[in-house]
Amino acid sequence: MITIELKKLHVGFPFKMEDKPGSKIVTLTRDYQGESVVVEVHMTNLVTGDKGDDEESEEEEEEEEEHEDKPEKPKQSNVPLLVTLSKKTGPSLEFRCTAFPDKIVIKDMWVTFPDDPSKDSGFG
Known part of the structure; x- marks a missing residue:
């Protein structure tokens, strides 16, 4: 289970981790x-x-077709992240990011309001 392994590796890690099997x-x-x-x-x-x-994925194939003249880059692990920052009252700030081994790229950023019924996860 990831939670146990990460706790062993990162004593003092400030986040509570929830890993659903x-x-x-x-x-x-x-x-x-x-x-x-x-x-x-x-x-x-x-x-x-x-x-x-x-x-x-189809999206990756389409991107490659658009950029066929560019040299092919080796595949790199990446981890999609959805980061939500919120206070007890007021709007929340959300970021849809992709973490690579050497950087984190912010793809989208938006503000959501607590009474907004259209709030959706950025990953559908």
Whole structure:
């Protein structure tokens, strides 16, 4: 179970970890300076060297077709993240990010309001 392994590796890690067996999502939560921080870690795009890593999504194939003249980059593990920062009252700030081994890229950012019924997870 990921939770136990991470606790052993990171003594003093400030987030509470929730790993639901059978799910590919790990949720990290903590309070920081009066704000709630929730990070959904989607463990779906890890490159392991297995044969299955060669399979590409339709979106990746379309991107490659658009950029065929560019040299091919080696595949890199990446982890989609949904980060939500909120206070007890008022709007929340959400970021849809992708974490790579050497950087984190913010793809989208939006504000959600507590009484907004259209609030959706950024990962549908």
